Amino acid sequence: MAWRKVKVHFIIILYLWICSQASCEVVLNCWWNQALPVARNVSVVCHTSSLARANSCDVCQLNVITQDHRHQFPSTCASTNETISLSIATEEIENIRCTCNGNTAETCNITVRGGYPPSPPSRPVCAVEDLEVEDISCSWTKSNEPMIPTVYTLHWKDYDGKIKSRESSSESAVIKRTEYMKSTSTTAWVTAKNVLGSVQSEKSDFNTGHIKRPDPPYNIKLTSVPLELIWDMYCDGLGPLDKSCQVQYHENSHMDWIEVGDRQVTYVLDDPQPFTEYSFRVRCHCGHEEKVMSSWSSVYSVRTPPAAPVGQLDVWSDCAPNSDKSSCNVYWKEMPLSQARGDVISYIVTLQLENGTQFTRQRRDTESQHPAEQSCLRLSVPLKPGVMGVFVSANTSMGTSDPTFMPFAVRGQTTPEVNLSVIGENQMLLVSWAVHPQFSESVLEYVVQHVSVVPPSCLNWVRVNRTQRSVTLKGDLRNYTAYNVSLFAVFNNHSTFLSSEIAYTLEGVPPEVPEISVNNISHSSATLTWSPIPVNESKGVILHYLVGIKETGSEISSDRTSVLLSELQPAQQYQVWVSAVSAAGEGNRRYTTFSTNEKDRDVNTILFAVFIPLLMFLVLVWVFTLVCKATLCFVKIPDPINSKTFKHMNIQHVWPRLCSPSELTLKISELEIVENLDPNTPTPPSETESENVLIDVEPQNFQVPDELGKTSEGGDQPEEPNRGNISKPDTWAKEYSEMVDTDEEKDDDGDDDEWWHQQCVSDYERHFLPSVKAN
Template identity: 60%
Template sequence: MARRNVILFFILIYMWMCCRAFEVEVNCWYNQALPVSANVSVVCHTSLQGRPAICGLCQLDVMISEQRHHLPSACTNISETRAISIAFEHKGHVRCMLNCRGNTLDTCNVTVLGGIPPNPPSRPNCSIEDLEERDIHCNWSSSNKPRRPTIYTLHWQDFTGRSINFRESEKEHAIIKREEYTEDAPIKVWVTARNVLGTAKSHEYEFNTGHIIRPDTPNITYHTSQPLEIFWEMECETEGESDMKCQVQYHADDDMDWTEVDDYQLSFLLEDPRPFTDYQFRVHCRCKDEQEVMSHWSSVYSVRTPPAAPIGTLDVWSDCAPNSETTFCNVFWKEMPVSQARGEVNNYIVTLKLENGTESRQVTRQRRDTESQRSAEQGCGRLGRFPLLAGVMGVFVSANTSMGISDPTFIAFPVLGQSTPGVNLSVTEMNGKLMVSWSAPSGFSENIQEYVVQHVSVEPSHPPCLNWVRVNKTRSFVTLTGKFRNYTAYNVSLFAVIRNSSTFLKSAVAYTLQGVPPEVPKFNVKNISHSSVTLIWSHIPVHASKGVILQYSVGLNEDTVVNVSSDRTSYQMSELQPAQQYQAWVSAVTAAGEGARSITTFSTADKSGYVATTLLAVFIVVPLFALILLVALLFV
């Protein structure tokens, strides 16, 4: 036995010394020519130089995407190809590891990079910017981002067609020096883009080198208001203006894109401009018909058109609430957009039409500037609160500008005490918006002029700003947008306008984003006996709940958990142990999760004490009852 152990020991020493003495070579690489989202070939290669009798002691492992792959042997040259998929925005790491009797060596670590071949660049645009140096500046653009280093090559060929010159660039522009082309002669240019994944070529561009000199930039000098016409100046080395060709771009302040018009010389007339609107203009030109390069765009020239009388009517709504004496209404209006006001609104006029045929006019002292006018559709202005006394037949609101007064808008006040049919109202959140839908009986819908959906925050720390959307009577849904605050309750109400009066139909509380609710307030216990207790609490106020309360979770210690309806504020726990201390808790649950627990402790009554108390009550009450009965019989 001892002899066998000695032999085994020397064999292990021999194998360890041999393995340590061998030279190990491991290489890893991947096929760089394959694009992203295709299979990338990863190759690991190893070679052990030494006697093959012991090279089986070493194992080559390949780690791809955190998965280990074993090669069968490391005795000879071994290659393994693994196919992996690399997403466009990710990197894949490949590791080759050699394991000799538990001694692991990270012999190589390569990274597979994502990328795609370049798309064909745009056709190059070339121009001579400086008349003294006369170099040709060419630029182009790429329609994709290969995410791999890309080299652009500008090629050009003169009119003889005998030689092709080129210049490489890492950016999307390059220069042809003056000595590298023939002046006032035809030339052809194109661009190629290449990286390790592929090559692409642009369309060719042929031009005369004498026709690409960029002219001076024009200068817009003045304009007339009625009609709106702009004028500019430009220096050209021509005998007349007939050869000059200019392009004009313009847009109003609320337009996103420029409108472009062609074939003008020194002026441009804008037909039918909008009143009281800011317009921007710019122009660029070429001096000759054969010239292929336009000048740079001029500086932007701004013009405001004169005001005009307002058109259309205001969008007005009311919020009325009854009280013991009279009815008060808050009247709201959306500031008139510039496209309708067509001037600066000085104030708003409220006209009360009385039963005796007279009128009472109130003029607001609120003055609005142009900036608030531009964002009129986003906000609401509060006119004020005034009593609707007996004899008021109607209320109208108008916008007053320096050019006139808008048509009055009649306010549809609510009909109080009117019965309404059952209406189903649904409000859901989607991507920060409130999706509102409803259904009403068909007979009731026939009399509706339009629907109005209003929403207002119930959060008391913010002044209420009523907002509303008018919906065509043929529709039964609308999407509410705006600057909704997270974890804030909004009261969404549905109204119907019938015979110029508003009728409240239904309301619901909704959130654009719900959060975890706070602790449940006023949590305590009562009616404690030896086997039961009543837990009571208060509702979390709507403005503080951060979401719709789905239910309350009630528990004792960690063993008993009961879900209670959200409309309840108490729950009786029974089957408790007498003379036992418990920790009771309650928490509110919204769609975002369970809130913090409100916790209290109590102890149940002792059962023997409870029995003794009960017997004592019986011994006292029963004789007393018998005595009362005996006295009653004696007096009969």
């Protein structure tokens, strides 16, 4: 027995431990009452649903935790619904959590949201719909939308005082035939209840034998002139005056029904609008005791006859900037049926010229329009120069509307500074502007024009009183679409463009940029270029672009389309990207890859290899030019040291043989002759003792003695003719006379020929210097 007790205790402890570890499987919802004024503290009601495990109900205690307090549910986690109310600070509404036995319960889903207590529903209407089944159907309407789960309950009290009820999540409930006594007085009412409160409707008293629903009216007739509705209603044994009917009607432009009661068999609508379609329906009940109305009849419609149009068309024009009015389009809105009062056959456009005397009529038949153009009525023909404005009127079968004058907008005028602001919301544009008060005094009205930049699109506009400074544009405005919003001021005889903005009703994330490329690539930099996203594709205003390498990006102004990538490494591959950013966020990135060039040779090395040799060459040329000028090229005095023959003996392996052009034209006309026939002859007298003889040398033949008067070997050789002519026919252009120094001149043909063929031999050397090989 003792062992069994130990086993039982161990099992109980183990069970309690397992249950304590079990999660508290409840769904927790919390609401705060939005109907009450918001104060420092708000009342919050939390409600649990019955999703807890049966095994954990005895060990799981649910707690709602706020920032400073712990609120415990009145009982443990049970399979029934529980509700607690608590007051918390307004800023703590979103900071509620729940725990189970001290641990946060993962399955405790807390939703804190606003809601309303229910308003009293309408008095229930009960009737027997099916005479065979004879169940009573009761219906009612709720007065508001609580926004939180609300339970409606139908209550009825029979003749014996017993109260029965039936819950419903909708606005109707059924009392079964077995749940009421036939032909007895019964009272019914409805209650509505949610966690924030409960209310009760007014009571409805009826006899269960007098609530049969009759058939709806039949044989209904509807005429247009006059606009009259006639019907029949079957009531067993009752005359026409015992019937009571209700009529409802509406125009097709207004869908809300207008109800007229206490009618018997006919209804006439007074003063109907011409050429307007009306819809009617009717229902009735029979006798004074039967208070149950029949169901509504079918809906019947009719159009009233047309009439002459009233009012004017709403006309506007759109001219290209700085145009001569030849590219203007004239637009007008379709005239409402309440003004046209008939089908518009055509529109008549009359042009007003500057002289005010000539008019040209233009017709535009609506039947010839393409269906896509029906909502965009315009005259798009070129306008002649000198047209100041147009008159437009609508033509119907019953007449023509009063013409509307539209003066063209004047562009290029000096206008005051205008601050135009356009803010987009979901399918709306909020437009506001500010102008100088003095400018508005002469303005008749303002026109706010908007048109989608995505073709095809129609121009639309709104006329605004001159005292207004804002307007809300609605209608067929699409999200993520750019609209060009323009502001105009209208005067007596013209209109003036003031300002414009591009706006979106709702901005989206922009797409990828169309193209991206990398140019001007070097070893350390490159130029990244991209194509801007067109306005009709951007889905929002481009705030800026993001340009990055790998994951790091930098902001680039939206008006730029290129950026220089610097501080790159040579011979490296890079992946760069570009993305556009709008108010909705960053768009998709477009990537491209490129590789930098190898590093160029060092600039200093290039300069050292090219510039330094060039500099040395220039220095050598300069030095050589100085030397040439000083010693070689300009011989001015008869000094043997200036002879190139002697210089050639010393520097012929160093300097190239050069000849001054001036020496080729030098002509000797004065000579000094000194006789020294014998080598042993004493030195001639000094220069003061010698005589200078000026002679003209005539060409003659000389026989040059060999070694002081001895003829050379081979004396039998014939004497060379014209030996005195020293000019060579193939090398020299002029002939010179030859003066021979008899004691030094040699007759060495070979040496003479070699000496004569030297290209840098001057006239001076020929006449005054001996042969190089002379002994």
